[in-house]
Amino acid sequence: MSGLAESRPRRVLLDVLAVLLPAVAVLLAQNGSTWALVTGLIASAGLVLRHWSPRVALVLCLPGLAGGLGWAAAFVALFRLGRARAHTWWLVGWVSLAAASALAPVLIWQSLPPSDVALTVTVVLIAAGSPTVIGTLIATRAQLTTSMRRLQAATDAELSAKADTARAEERARIAREIHDAVGHHVTLIAVEAAALAATSAEPDVRESAIRVRGLAKEALGEMRSTLGLAAEERDSTSARAIPELVARAQRSGVRVTLSDECSQAVQLSSGVSRAVYRVVQEALTNVSKHAPGAEVLVELTGDDDLLRVVVRNGAPMLSARAVSVGNAPDVGRGGSGLAGLSERVRMLGGTLDAAPSDEGFELRAELPLTRS
Template sequence: MKPFVREVLTVGITTGVVLLTQDRPFPWSLWTAVGGSLLLPLRLRWPWLASLLCVPAVAGGLGWAPALVAQFRLGRKEKSIPVQVFWVSLLTVAAIAPVLLTETIPLGSLLLATAFAFGLAGAPTALGALVTTRKDLTQSLYETRRARAAELEAQETSARAAERARIAREIHDAVGHHATLIAVESAALAATAADPAVRETALRLRALAKESLSEMRAALGLLNSSDTSYPSLAELIDRARVAGVSVTLSESGEAALSPAVSRALFRVVQEALTNVTKHAPGAAVTVTVDRSSPVRVSVVNGPGSLPSLGDGGGAGLHGLSERVRLAGGTLTTSYRADGGFSVAAVLPPGKSKVDGQDSTFGGGARSSANA
């Protein structure tokens, strides 16, 4: 239902209830009640004002219909229980005071009337608070599930990367050893050969062996990367936002990076965001990347606003530190004074071309986006 239609129906129904009430204790009862009904749309922005305008209507004996609507809205928007109790008590006093001033009633009847008025004013207030609490809990549960799903996806990606790394190490140990021996033996032959042709051939073999080692390491680096389509840093940030993380990304510098450095940079951001979703849900995160020489990346988060999803032993950060070290960089982590956490890495840009292709994930484009 459209908001305008809903408000017209609300005002129309409450005004109709007031007009259909035959008992009008005071001459001003009808006008205050009608006024309170007509001004109910104010509750959308100022719930307290709508409730305040219903006080004279309740005192006149005809204002309970608009007052119930106003109190429901007040209960939904007002988080403070003492404030809610204050408004319920104010309406209760407004309902009982005219009776005390115009009639003499027994104490038992007075207590019963007071309890009835308090319950009548408190019921919609409590119902509104209950609706808001349920909505907040549902949203929190939804965000927790999204964070858990993101964590599971990151764990699966990490497991695949670990298996590829194991295969890469096996290939490196088997082939790299022999290629290194060829380079060493060729260098020795070049140093001892008397024939210039033999020396030239040996030097060429040594150069080819070294180039083969370099190309093999680059290829193994690609094997260590994600599946055929490695996401860009901006895509990683977008995925984190979809998972409920508030992220600000700032990028600078234009240097193209080597495969190892590019992957290490990506993994630093990925692991840091995974830790935020797990250990500091609801925290704001700032990701800063400077592709200069050296390359610098930092991920800083504030304290989480939701309960932590679990304890961690730091294995992810230890593995990340090793990955950064193998890429020729250093990783530092620290707790912040505000209760947040910081992950920062410094990396060398390295050789940026593999088979003539820029190895930087996401290409040479640079973008910055705010959460």
């Protein structure tokens, strides 16, 4: 904006000088002829019209050229005519007309030898053609500069599109590799679990094997959905699947209670719905790893603006016997699940807090209640 503010006074100054300087030249060079003085000043005043119509401005310069004092104004008009980038033959015609206007009085009223006539015609044609050629070259340079900028912009856009395509192809390749490698092993787990359920005579073993097979199939389906290889978005990772998630945790031995006062009552956007599911899923996974045997309460509440997810658990209640026989869950050293979950919630405009409470641990998430 400041560049425009600075260039506008400059353009005004150049326009004033383009009219004023030819007029001053006429006044300083006037040869006592009233006709030459008047036509020269008219030619200078006519330069005001050069932006609107350079041809009209040049026509007003023709009497001044005939009078001998219109050359300064004609230079400006011819330069502007060249900047207008008219057809080449039109430019040749206008330059010839200007030269003829200046030559006619000389050839009519003066008797010159052929050599002087040829020299005079050459000089006048050069004088009339030079500003036109200069104007045309400047206009061509400006047009080429604009074309180069557009070409550069198109090239940059093409390179950016190629880079995006390359990244997309690489992501697709990685997704296929993950699916083929991990999916193969998860499928084998499901097959082995099904075989164990079919061959074992122990009811508890069969039940556990069936549950493992179901979890393997669920993991495979979620992996395909996450990698974009599923035919459509899975409903099993939405807020409406939270009761099944809780029931599955209960069957695995987690003492969890669900209190849902919001998510089942409204149609959430897909992003918020999946984030709510992941919050509860991550909380139950952490309870199983870090607080086995603890009582867990999952609460989902909301108002007109926010959906609140709170997962509280008490102190772990793992028996000494389970520890002694080495059946305690492997708690690991802490992963990046909460960090990734926090980033997912933050990208949806929400917040995620996880901290110890008086009785155990609490995970609290607040998400905008954006309905689809």
